[in-house]
Amino acid sequence: MKIFGYDIPPVFSLLIWISLWEIAGQLQLAFILPPFSAVVVELFELVQRPDFQSAAYQTFESFVIGMTIAIIAGVALGFLMGSNRIANSVLGMWVNIMASAPLSSLVPVLMLLFGLGQLTIIVTVILFSTWIIALDTYAGVHHISPSLREMGRSFGASRFQLLTRVLFWAALPEILAGIRMGLIRAVKGIVIGQLLVSVVALGRLFRTFSDNFQFEEFWALTIALFIFALLFSSAIGWLEHKVEYYAATRN
């Protein structure tokens, strides 16, 4: 961010926004905007509430299940596309379409199909993240140097060994990048989905808070969700950093 031509460090600009929020809240400019300090206080209370904890746990659990399935399916799809020309021409187009489709509009349909339980969250996560994981995996497999494959074959690797001992590791940096992107999309999908659906897990809390004009609680919940997403994506970022040194050594 720039103000009068000066670069403002991100933390600083965040502080400015928070101060503006606090001032607006204290002045009671809009009733949906309570002071930031009140929201923070509420955040600490919220995380201790059993209904928050069980809703958060439910959402988290569905999220982990969905991501696991999406990673397995996405990586498998990517490898299939990367190692088989026919598979690539058949699947490639669909994966690309799905990766760029406006999936948010599908969430209400999912709700109709899968009901109002955890299943809907799981399917949302899978639907939002699988395709980008598949695309990145494909890019990773596609860029593996031919001599690395030949090396594996000439030293007697079976097809399975070639896949698990050479190709998987060679594509790992791209796979992790795909997983991080998939994760971010899945969080977006859940946030949008839960706001839209508003009946399951955290979504129900959102609904309750906004219906009852509990805006401190409402914002606290939003912040909790963002912190959760940030932590998740920085965990993957850390993993990515660990494998970066060898990604950089490839050409």
Add this chain to the structure above:
Amino acid sequence: MSTAAVAQMPDQNASTEDNIVEVRNITKYYGEDIHALDSINLGFPTGQMTTLLGPSGCGKTTLLKIIAGLLETTEGEVLIHGKPVFGPGPERAFVFQDFALLPWATVIENVGFGLELTNKGTKPEREEKAKHYINEVGLGGFEYKYPHELSGGMRQRVGLARALAVNAEVLLMDEPFSAVDEQTRRKFQEDLLYLLANEKKSVIFVTHSIEEAVYVSDQIVLLSPRPGRIHSIIRPEISRDSTPDEIRRDKRYLDTVEEIWTNLRKYLD
């Protein structure tokens, strides 16, 4: 007039008893119309170093990969110890031009990779063996470094140690020194000759460099391009007893280099 022995008829040296590798009538097309190799007949004597030499695009890499079992022939066959082979096998090990090391694995893991794939011995035994060959190629102390921490020359030594560790009888090397600098290259050539004398390997070596070919080879196969054919086979017959510098000043060495250069220059237009 050269003092090197020249066998003009390629077939003469094929199908002898002491050839560890033979190729018979190999023709290779890429797709419909790229004719890379045309009826190649060649024998590679056991325990010797044979070099494939020729201008760019004459099919050296293609022939080497066919022998390695990495490429299929359009026609013809590859024999090891007189038996036809299809695909790679434990009696052959490849040293790659771009090293082909696993960037996520340490030197010792890279060197032991071939052993690990074929599950030879227990883990400590494999590590012992890998360590032995790491020392052999002069990389002792670098066991736990990663490839990106090594120079080009050192990386190729890892590639060589990996090929030696699986104890294959035949080493296949595709321009192994082209990615390293000239000094390293000379040192490497000397070390290679020394190692091979100890390890009793048969080597098939691809290079662009006439000097390198004459310096390291027992037998040089000159290939001519479009399609790749055998132009002639030259046996430099340089005594390996002298020092490297003596060899490089030897009259026989210089004459052979000159003769090959005369043969090859007409393809350079």
